[in-house]
Amino acid sequence: MDKTKSQYEPEKGDNSESRRDFLKKSSILTAISVAPLAVAKAAEHNLGEKLSAAFETTPVNLTVNGAKKQLNVEPRATLLDTLREQLDLTGTKKGCDYGQCGACTVHVNGQRVLSCLSLAVMHEGQEVTTIEGLAKGEELHPMQQAFIQHDGFQCGYCTPGQIMSAVACINEGHANNEADIREFMSGNICRCGAYPNIVKAIQEVKNGGRKS
Structure with missing residues (x-):
């Protein structure tokens, strides 16, 4: 009986050898399967470095609200984000980010610009005026005062862009009558519907403070 059993059971030494062979083969197979993933991770790391290099900062000189600013910005940074995030001028609002609502309107060299559609690097050496730059200290700009007097805002979110x-x-000569005002202010959306009061405020400033 013992002799028959020994014919079918492997010796302990043989069993240990077969287990070691199995572990070796498993390790090799695992290494082969992981290798492509390691290569892919390395490639991804190199791609990240290339993308980072592509977006290195560029020096830009701006005059913002009368003060000269030397900034380092990413080439892809919008004027809106640069004003809000680097200069902390948060009066200019981020609305749609597609240039459709007008909340981000600022003046560049005296012309109104949708800052969400304009890259900061495009304005090297130019003068930028935001809503913070309209008032003279505690003295409000006439347009700011007119908006208050005529209730030209409700929630106030669009108001900085509306005023700019x-x-x-x-200044462009487009406020000669109500129809012109509505036409040339149509790029600024007021979701609260304060348009009639906005028109009145513009007319009063256009008339030198006299109500139309």
């Missing part, structure tokens, strides 16, 4: 466009509308 309203000032430009007069």
Whole structure:
């Protein structure tokens, strides 16, 4: 009986050898399967370095609200994000980010610009005016005062862009009548619907403080 059993059971030494062979083969197979993943990770790391290099900062000199600023910005950074994040001028609002609402309107060299569609590097050496730059200390700009007097805002989110466009509308000679004002202010959306009061505020400033 013992002799028969020994014919079918492997010796302990043989069993240990077969286990070691199995572990070796498993390790080799695992290494082969992981190798492509390691290569892919390395390639991904190199790609990240290339992308990072592509977006290195560029020096830009701006005059913002009368003060000269030397900035380092990414080539892809918008004027809006640069004003808000680097200069902490958060009066200029981020609305749609597609240039459709007008909340981000600022003046560049006296012309109104949608800052969400304009790259900061495009304005090297130019003068930028934001809503913070309209008032003279504690003295409000006439357009700011008119918006208050005529309730030209409700929630106030679109108001900075509305005021910047309203000032430009007069300076551009597009505030001669109500129809023109509505036409040339149409790029600024007020979700609260304060349009009639905005028009009145613009008309009053255009008339030198006299109500139309």
